[in-house]
Amino acid sequence: MSNEHYSLHINGTDHQVQDAWIGESLLYVLRERLGLPGAKGACEQGECGSCTVYLDGQPVCSCLVMAASVTECQIATVEGLRPDGGLTDVQESFLSEGAVQCGFCTPGLVMAVHHLLDTNPSPTELEVKEAISGNICRCTGYGRIFAAVEAVVVQRGNR
């Protein structure tokens, strides 16, 4: 029952975590122990969304997930969106619409936007705002981000 050693299912692969402290967050384990730095750490209190990953398909703040408690969950990170290392349509759109400035918020926003468009292919402006209300961007002022989301909706033939 002791969990100094445990394994996490991340992006379809099992990863071993050795000699961990029980209180380590999933964000810490991903970045510092498993070499998956896609999720970013800024506030470590659930406010900024830059650490967003999926836990059994749902977006969550990985900074507030105790890593040792999710050994039975499917975890997906931004690295797993395109395992071949290419960019998804949402990522391409963020680039072409100028929604990336410093880029710190981008992985978290990309995760939030993919989840939104997978569950609601043609969201209203308010629905987009609600879906990314847990993701803070200090650079863009959000206008370019809304444009990037809209461009994907159009590209996917949903508007």
Next chain:
Amino acid sequence: MPIYTPTSVREATEIFAENPEAMLLAGGTDFMVEVNFNHRKPSSVINLARVNELKSWHLDTQTSVIRIGATVPFSQFESSEFEQLSPALSHAARTVGSPQIRNTASIGGNLGTCSPAGDSLPVLFALDAQIEIASLQGTRSLSIHDFMLGPKRNALSVGEIVAAITIPVASGFQDYAKVGVRNAMVISIASACFALQDNQCRIALGSVGPTIIRCNEAEKFLQDYITQSSPPDLETIREFSRLAAVAAQPIDDHRSTATYRRHAIEVLARRLAMRSFSL
């Protein structure tokens, strides 16, 4: 430094009895903030996420009571199915944090933390919710009024776990409203739940006292008008919201001032009551 992952309430209570120093983990949205900032150093943890009995809610159609498992996350109350049964809890849930927070933050964790700003609490107070508490000794049921003792203080003893919360299905208008500095991701500065349950007026206030406050005077005042055939007029509702504001016990703190909070309660109470009588 073990983490225990029980699969039943019984097993969870056995582990808790053997390891009284263990800390209960639900969604982790309060727990992990404290760990990340070194305010909490768990030596052992009981992870409730795999206890299936705690993970869902059920409607008892015979008694019209909703029984909600402690680890149900707020996102589940946003469904239209749940909203029809309990509009106030559904609307309160929608105001919690962000989508990421609501996917993990549970109602049992809201009771575990017992902050006067907890958004589910005014709803539970307005509806006289019952809290089911499990331990190795068995199960006991406490009224929410006896469960919350003060800011971040509840009636749980060591070894006890919140198993479920029961509330009645809405039998009339009910809603929840809160004021904060922005629309999303905000801890409330003042909040209120208004309900007409079984033809009785109930109003409960959050973030304006050491616990949630039921406004007995305001409720009594409006009750006389509810039982009459003609609905209350605007002047009556103004007096009702004034009485609600009088019941508040707000303080100045880093989020707001007592004066503003009392004013906000008057506005929230008025708006909710007007909505309820379609004024």
